Amino acid sequence: MANSIEANCLLCMQQSDIFRKLNDTELHSINSCRVSIKYHQGEILFKQGSPCHDFVCITQGLVKLYIESESEKRIIIGFAKPIDYIFVPGAFTDKRHHFSAVALEETTACLVGADVFQQILEMNSSFAGAFLTKISEQAIRMFEQLSSLTHKQMPGRLADVLLCLSQKIYNANPFVTSLSRQDIADMSGMTKESAIRILKTFKDDNLIRTEGDLIELLNIPMLETISRNG
Amino acid sequence: MANSIEANCLLCMQQSDIFRKLNDTELHSINSCRVSIKYHQGEILFKQGSPCHDFVCITQGLVKLYIESESEKRIIIGFAKPIDYIFVPGAFTDKRHHFSAVALEETTACLVGADVFQQILEMNSSFAGAFLTKISEQAIRMFEQLSSLTHKQMPGRLADVLLCLSQKIYNANPFVTSLSRQDIADMSGMTKESAIRILKTFKDDNLIRTEGDLIELLNIPMLETISRNG
DNA sequence: CAAACCAGGTGACATATATCAACCAGTAAA
DNA sequence: TTTACTGGTTGATATATGTCACCTGGTTTG
Numbered sequence: 285m286a287n288s289i290e291a292n293c294l295l296c297m298q299q300s301d302i303f304r305k306l307n308d309t310e311l312h313s314i315n316s317c318r319v320s321i322k323y324h325q326g327e328i329l330f331k332q333g334s335p336c337h338d339f340v341c342i343t344q345g346l347v348k349l350y351i352e353s354e355s356e357k358r359i360i361i362g363f364a365k366p367i368d369y370i371f372v373p374g375a376f377t378d379k380r381h382h383f384s385a386v387a388l389e390e391t392t393a394c395l396v397g398a399d400v401f402q403q404i405l406e407m408n409s410s411f412a413g414a415f416l417t418k419i420s421e422q423a424i425r426m427f428e429q430l431s432s433l434t435h436k437q438m439p440g441r442l443a444d445v446l447l448c449l450s451q452k453i454y455n456a457n458p459f460v461t462s463l464s465r466q467d468i469a470d471m472s473g474m475t476k477e478s479a480i481r482i483l484k485t486f487k488d489d490n491l492i493r494t495e496g497d498l499i500e501l502l503n504i505p506m507l508e509t510i511s512r513n514g
Numbered sequence: 515m516a517n518s519i520e521a522n523c524l525l526c527m528q529q530s531d532i533f534r535k536l537n538d539t540e541l542h543s544i545n546s547c548r549v550s551i552k553y554h555q556g557e558i559l560f561k562q563g564s565p566c567h568d569f570v571c572i573t574q575g576l577v578k579l580y581i582e583s584e585s586e587k588r589i590i591i592g593f594a595k596p597i598d599y600i601f602v603p604g605a606f607t608d609k610r611h612h613f614s615a616v617a618l619e620e621t622t623a624c625l626v627g628a629d630v631f632q633q634i635l636e637m638n639s640s641f642a643g644a645f646l647t648k649i650s651e652q653a654i655r656m657f658e659q660l661s662s663l664t665h666k667q668m669p670g671r672l673a674d675v676l677l678c679l680s681q682k683i684y685n686a687n688p689f690v691t692s693l694s695r696q697d698i699a700d701m702s703g704m705t706k707e708s709a710i711r712i713l714k715t716f717k718d719d720n721l722i723r724t725e726g727d728l729i730e731l732l733n734i735p736m737l738e739t740i741s742r743n744g
Numbered sequence: 745c746a747a748a749c750c751a752g753g754t755g756a757c758a759t760a761t762a763t764c765a766a767c768c769a770g771t772a773a774a
Numbered sequence: 775t776t777t778a779c780t781g782g783t784t785g786a787t788a789t790a791t792g793t794c795a796c797c798t799g800g801t802t803t804g
Contacts, residue, residue, distance in 0.1 A: 405639075420607050430659070437761085477761095704791075711791095714754090
């Protein structure tokens with residue numbers, strides 16, 4: 285068992301830009317307090333508003349991150365897939381989660397106590413540097429999302445979402461997704477009905493093809509144009 | 515002159531959560547390469563898309579930070595006032611600015627080479643920790659803005675903006691602002707006309723009072739209710 | 745001085761989008 | 775088998791919001 289854990293941590297180290305910066309001691313100290321947990325589809329990893337004790341690193345599966353407002357509406361702000369750790373800003377401020385995370389598929393995640401993680405951040409400056417880079421990328425993505433959601437209208441927003449899913453999340457063109465239409469709507473800031481309607485117009489125009497959970501982008505240049513024109 | 519610069523840096527150190535973490539050597543190395551610049555109202559500190567060489571710290575005045583999309587529309591994502599340094603995510607990734615900064619009033623800013631700043635980040639872990647905390651707070655604010663802009667309708671969004679201006683930016687209740695109606699609209703994700711209209715309904719309901727550039731919140735509880743109900 | 749210009753402001757109108765209700769197919773439960 | 779239930783889908787309708795055109799008063803500019 286201890287062996288398989290080692291192997292697992294080493295694997296993460298090889299695959300992740302940021303864990304690569306850890307030395308043996310640090311790797312060991314993370315390893316010794318880390319807990320690996322399996323989540324089923326739909327299960328919550330952590331909930332907005334709850335106290336945050338741990339850093340979460342996804343080793344298998346896919347997780348959606350979303351904000352919920354009082355009005356029951358949700359916005360999906362991102363995803364985590366292997367090997368991503370989830371940046372939890374509350375860990376550095378009020379020790380609360382400011383968004384929720386739920387497994388879209390069978391998912392395994394490693395939990396590491398926030399204190400251990402923060403200690404290593406303090407000790408290892410190149411690790412901290414990689415961490416900063418990652419946070420910065422996320423901030424930039426956030427700007428783009430903000431801009432897309434507030435300035436584009438529905439076709440543009442949905443085109444953004446489809447391109448993002450294919451190119452950043454699934455890295456495949458016909459891709460099979462575990463996202464519901466509601467999830468797609470939550471990504472693009474509209475209602476489920478509207479999302480379905482726009483998807484239909486895209487299908488009618490031969491921009492995409494859908495078959496159950498499969499989505500294929502047939503005319504990417506056109507989708508990019510739609511995205512640009514808002 | 516050298517003396518006044520010292521005094522200025524020391525002042526910043528006393529007033530800022532993050533610069534307080536610097537030791538004498540670090541303070542000196544920042545001081546020795548720092549440039550203080552005065553900007554007039556409306557002048558650009560840096561422009562979205564341009565290369566970023568420096569970290570910017572505001573020592574006097576007020577600066578608005580905004581994203582511009584191809585469609586000429588803008589979103590104000592925040593402000594910087596004394597003593598704030600501006601977190602430029604591009605400095606850790608692609609060395610480009612991802613938003614623009616423009617002075618709303620007479621403003622003085624200190625520019626420090628990004629390399630110097632990053633060196634100190636690497637050396638001084640408690641400085642880096644304070645930096646991380648600040649970035650995290652900004653990320654959390656971003657979540658709230660995203661949620662407000664996508665889920666609330668205009669009165670709720672404008673209430674958010676007015677409360678934010680009074681409580682976080684100006685820290686005063688009748689406050690005099692250098693923001694135009696267009697700026698207020700850019701903060702709340704609507705057109706200038708819509709912003710003016712909602713402001714008028716607020717005035718008619720005695721929630722606020724405006725007189726030129728002065729805005730007074732007359733019924734804060736009600737504004738908070740409007741904000742909550744979206 | 746007049747001319748031009750700008751930000752603030754208002755009204756009429758068009759439209760993007762949400763809401764509501766209903767229907768359907770597949771699947772789980774009884 | 776029937777029932778309920780879920781997620782996807784569609785249509786009719788209401789409404790929030792943007793667009794456009796215009797007016798105002800103050801300020802700059804020639």
